Amino acid sequence: MWKIKATNITQKFNNRLIFRDISFELNSGESLVITGPNGSGKTTLVRIICQLLKPTAGTVRFYHQDRPLAPEQLYPVIGLVGPYLQLYNSLTALENYKFFARIRGLPVDIRYFRQLMDRLGLKGRELDELRTYSSGMLQRVKYVMALIHQPVVLILDEPTSNLDEKGTEIVYEIMEEQKKEKILILATNEPGEIQFGEKQIRVA
Amino acid sequence: MGLNKDWWKYFLGVWMVLIILGAFLYAPPAKVLGDTARILFFHVPCAWIATLAFLISAIYSVKYLRKPDLEFDLKASTAAQIGFLFTVLATITGSIWAKKIWHSYWNWDPRETSIFILLLIYAAYFALRSAIEVQEQKARLSAVYSIIAFVTVPFFIFIIPRIYQSLHPDPLINPEGKIKMDARMLRVFLGSLGGFTILFYWIYRLKVEVARLKIIQLEKEE
Amino acid sequence: MNREKSSLARSRFALLSNAYYIFQKDLQLEFRTRYAVNAIFMFAITTLTAVSFSIGPARLKSMVLAPLLWIVLFFSAMSGLAHIFVREEEQQTADTLRLVTRPSTVFLGKWFFNLVLLFSLELVIVPLYVVMMNFSVANVGAFLLLLFLGSIGLASVATVIAAIISQAGTRGALFAVLSFPISLPILISAIHGTRLTIDGALFSDCLSDLQVLFSFSVVIITISLMLFDFIWRK
Numbered sequence: 001m002w003k004i005k006a007t008n009i010t011q012k013f014n015n016r017l018i019f020r021d022i023s024f025e026l027n028s029g030e031s032l033v034i035t036g037p038n039g040s041g042k043t044t045l046v047r048i049i050c051q052l053l054k055p056t057a058g059t060v061r062f063y064h065q066d067r068p069l070a071p072e073q074l075y076p077v078i079g080l081v082g083p084y085l086q087l088y089n090s091l092t093a094l095e096n097y098k099f100f101a102r103i104r105g106l107p108v109d110i111r112y113f114r115q116l117m118d119r120l121g122l123k124g125r126e127l128d129e130l131r132t133y134s135s136g137m138l139q140r141v142k143y144v145m146a147l148i149h150q151p152v153v154l155i156l157d158e159p160t161s162n163l164d165e166k167g168t169e170i171v172y173e174i175m176e177e178q179k180k181e182k183i184l185i186l187a188t189n190e191p192g193e194i195q196f197g198e199k200q201i202r203v204a
Numbered sequence: 205m206g207l208n209k210d211w212w213k214y215f216l217g218v219w220m221v222l223i224i225l226g227a228f229l230y231a232p233p234a235k236v237l238g239d240t241a242r243i244l245f246f247h248v249p250c251a252w253i254a255t256l257a258f259l260i261s262a263i264y265s266v267k268y269l270r271k272p273d274l275e276f277d278l279k280a281s282t283a284a285q286i287g288f289l290f291t292v293l294a295t296i297t298g299s300i301w302a303k304k305i306w307h308s309y310w311n312w313d314p315r316e317t318s319i320f321i322l323l324l325i326y327a328a329y330f331a332l333r334s335a336i337e338v339q340e341q342k343a344r345l346s347a348v349y350s351i352i353a354f355v356t357v358p359f360f361i362f363i364i365p366r367i368y369q370s371l372h373p374d375p376l377i378n379p380e381g382k383i384k385m386d387a388r389m390l391r392v393f394l395g396s397l398g399g400f401t402i403l404f405y406w407i408y409r410l411k412v413e414v415a416r417l418k419i420i421q422l423e424k425e426e
Numbered sequence: 427m428n429r430e431k432s433s434l435a436r437s438r439f440a441l442l443s444n445a446y447y448i449f450q451k452d453l454q455l456e457f458r459t460r461y462a463v464n465a466i467f468m469f470a471i472t473t474l475t476a477v478s479f480s481i482g483p484a485r486l487k488s489m490v491l492a493p494l495l496w497i498v499l500f501f502s503a504m505s506g507l508a509h510i511f512v513r514e515e516e517q518q519t520a521d522t523l524r525l526v527t528r529p530s531t532v533f534l535g536k537w538f539f540n541l542v543l544l545f546s547l548e549l550v551i552v553p554l555y556v557v558m559m560n561f562s563v564a565n566v567g568a569f570l571l572l573l574f575l576g577s578i579g580l581a582s583v584a585t586v587i588a589a590i591i592s593q594a595g596t597r598g599a600l601f602a603v604l605s606f607p608i609s610l611p612i613l614i615s616a617i618h619g620t621r622l623t624i625d626g627a628l629f630s631d632c633l634s635d636l637q638v639l640f641s642f643s644v645v646i647i648t649i650s651l652m653l654f655d656f657i658w659r660k
Contacts, residue, residue, distance in 0.1 A: 013338060013339075013340070014337075014338060014339050014340075015339070015423060047521075047660075050525060051659075052521055052524055052525070052659075052660060053660050054272070054659070054660065056340075072528055075525065075526055075527065075528075078525060080525055084518055084521060085518065085521050085522050085525075086517055086518040086519050086522060087519065087522065088451070088455060088517075088519060089517065090455050090458040090459055091451075091454060091455065091458070095454065099447060099450075099451045100526060102443075102447045103444050103447045103448070103526050103527050104526055105440060129458075145522075269653075269656045317614070321607060321610045321611065324606075324607035324610070325607040325608055327607075328603050328604045328607050328608075331600065331603045331604070332590070332591075332594065332600065332603075332604060335594045335595055335600050336593075336594045336595060337595060341593065341594075341660070344656060344657075344660075345590050345593060345594065345657065347656070348590060348653045348656055348657050349590060349604065351649065351653060352586065352608070352646070352649055352650070352653065353608070355645055355646075355649050356608060356611070356642075356645070359611055359638070359641075359642060359645075360611075363638060363641070364611065364614075364638065367634040367635075367637070367638060368618070368634075
């Protein structure tokens, strides 16, 4: 049983208020969607949830069986896909996979990696450097790297940007699967994606 | 009219006048260095204030990293500014003395080299601050730099001048840790140290207050 | 539950192995793009050629030879050592890295990469310097130790300053402004010691220079490791 609890998150940049007093609670099997106009701070909130940014005030805590997790215990828990989160473009997909698997302390399992690549429709591109990928394929390969450790909390910022119909379908499938027993957080304004969130937060 | 809360400012004015008179009239000339040694009553306090100010800057930087409150950043940068000013003053007074004793304003004596590098290191601190726009980021990164800069300070005060055999007199910072001074000189010297320290406190308070008012003004304009 | 336990047990040993993976990844990237290597070696060879050409067959004294060697090494190194952090920020891979491993592993990996880069620079430049500048050292052992400790010091300063400036706006100029003053104690001792070794001083004569280099490096590495969390985490 996992839980995320955010209390009164407030963020300011240069004394300009981005948002204030955002609170929510999410348990395993629940999902949250963050909506709001461009520039309202959706990405900022996502970065705070992932501990990539310290909020001006408030806290985000992760719990496992009601025990709070220390920051260094979060690496295996979180998987994030976002437009500001890039992979190593001069390395091949396989080299990227090997690096992220090793650094996460996972066994390098080529078969499992192939399966993930197949699932995202990238079969046969394992040995190509990522800079030869199209932007839609880059978005797909980001999902591969975000899923290799089967994260308990999957956070997707603009989940289907650059994706075609087929890609969008695959991502919807992944989202559906994630919210069954684990936790899913989306930051999006797409009407088709908002329905994936049982809870909703609007930043403005 | 009783004592108002600013009494210590008047006291400091009188005190510093007494120190100047004492430095030139009361204290005897030093044994070897003669009358030139009188500059120590001003040169050493400047160096002391510089070190103290950099220390305060480092302390507020640590505080900022522990609790990101921009008030700490303001104090850290103010202290560094005053530290820089007093390092310049120590350099100038030292250079005047060097002209008298070593017949040249600048000789790259290890102590001169050290203080020059120290000036560069803290000049870089202000360059860093002016290069970052987001306040929180500026505060965080310059706090880190201020701490790194301060841990190098002992190298410049103690280690490099010792290893490369400076000709700089060492009545204060010497390996034996003894103060080699005549009693009357010592009195004036300690008085000057005290006076400069209060002066520093005053400048520091004023500058922090001014910086605070500027921030409030900016917030109002927005 | 099982997975959580194993990940906890692992974290104790993960520091060094993760630092190594980051080093390995950066080496792989460097082999593909050769950005830092090109900058550093072109800079070094060009400067060395210019210096050697203008001096011609003249035999220089240790007073000139020692600083020239370190100036060539220092400026070439500084032209490329910031790249290791700037690349992660510019290509937006820094956040990806922040999500998978602890800050100290990143610092150690990148520090080691910069150190290896510096050593390989010296491996090429010092022999060239010997050939082109009639450079000969009387006390080779002490000279190599100076080179070794000096590199550790420079790599440490460059790595921590690179981490700081990679998050600021105007990166290129700022790296020089911040890293040069802090490197000066290293340069001064290294040049002083090198001069002595050229003239055939005993090991004990260079001891004070070696002590400064060693203690300065230890201080910088320690404070960098202590503060790196605050640089790396926004």
